[in-house]
Amino acid sequence: MKKIALFLITLVTVFSCGEELEFNSPAIQGNYNGNPWKAVSYAADIDFGGFLIQGSNNIETIQLITQNDIAGTYILGGDNPNVAIIKDENGVIYSTANDPDEDFSLYPAEGQIIVENVYDTTPKTMTGTFWFYAFTEDGTQTVNFNEGVFYKVPIVGGLVALDNSSSCLQATQQVSITQIAYNATDTTMPDYTEACNAYKIALMDKIDICDDPDGSLQIIVDGLGTCIP
Template sequence: MKKLVLLSFVIITFFGCGDEIRFNTPAMQANREGETWRATYFAADIDFGGFLVEGGMGLEVLQLVTPTDGTGTFSLGENSSAYAVFRDFDGTVYSTRNNPDPSVSIYPVEGTISVQEIDNNADPKLISGEFNFTAFSEDGLRSVNFIDGVFNRVSLIGGLEVIND
């Protein structure tokens, strides 16, 4: 009887669930304000000589913009040509181009976007990297923080439009 149970377990383990295993690649996700934020759709574009990486979940949209279309780490902040924009479910737009109100923070906006890999052999091309930032609303009174962010094998398909911040 033990042999039959063991044999059944082995058969189910190897053959029963084979089609149900899925890997989370490609992906775009981060830790937003202490909670996992995982995009349900994502794409990338080359605009204005740099990358635009976009991911969204429901009404929320996150965009990462770099000044060049190559690998590298780009600092985010007041005088940077790289920036991040997040539009919340209620339409509030947060940007690393906005400075915090002095009553909220005396520290300037900071963060990075790091494009680590471009797969030119794929069709369409794929890009991967990491990001982290704190962005502020236009009035500087509200903020959103993304840490440990990754975009992995996101397709360069084009047709994206930058969120006005």
């Protein structure tokens, strides 16, 4: 009886240690189209002021891109600059930046990236959760990923977005920077025309790179006129 008890204690100890080791290891995993998915390689980067988190199982690659490089909740889909991307085994790219074809789906791309913690280690690491629905560029194919987790993924740099998401993010941030300068410049100030033109160019670049589905950016451009006070 003592031998059985000792064997059970040993089993509990072994499995407890195994679970702890797995939990304490870096990971990106979740359910991809209803099937368990786990990365075998993972890394993160800070690019254009936001996070780029990447995981791959050597067949598919997932990327999560955020507007800022701080902990918080980042909404996906619509006009949000935050993006989730999957490159499948055939090289087809699905992105939350793509809208569905109306004949294919009435449900838009959507999701969330929640950065819970950024640990000040060497290198820095980050932990959080995510879920999303993404579409191909023509909007006729979709994938979903739910119960996603990234755990203590190292921020080591050197990553590049699979589509033009980083370019769109950079354009969005440039609009924010030039808008601040424009709003702080009165029409009577000598550098008004320069500030106005910089803001206008940034808006036009964003339209070119990110598109302007509802025309709101073009309305702002038109409202700036010739930038002559």
